[in-house]
Amino acid sequence: MSDTGVRPIAVKLDPDVRERVKRLAEARQRTPHWLLREAIQQYVDREEKREAFRQDAIRAWEEYQATGLHVTFEEADAWLAKLEAGEDAEVPDCHV
Template sequence: MATSVKLDDAMMARIRNLAGIRQRSPHWLMREAIAQYVEREERREALNRETALAWDEYQATGKHVTSEAVNEWLNTWGEVDERPAPGCE
């Protein structure tokens, strides 16, 4: 599917310059930039959904793990006496 994006001359010059440095076409560079942006934003939306679900669950149950418990657990990572992850209270 073909589409078009209107860019000002300065931005197009920057894209052409970077494309030359990367030894890629401006078209390739723009497609790659869009693909990376969409992937990043999809991950952000997934995290937002997970956060909302976690908040809903907390409000319904009151179960949580304190930051202190998590920090104590993380401080044992890689140690001989590494602890299991703390549970919700």
């Protein structure tokens, strides 16, 4: 193994899951190892994005609580309707 920082890790799988991974890998003409690495990579990518979204929502909520600045549903809906119709529309101003 080259010194790239890649190190093995053991994962215990139920026999049923192990067999399903094996069958899927065969169907995709890949190794179970490749399939598991791909699955883990996709999971981590997705969960990192989900966590970033959650953190953005928490920051937005905290900012709203501190400032009270907001747009109403009606204002946001009207703005989005203009964008959907292909119109150039300015973002509505936040207010208290």
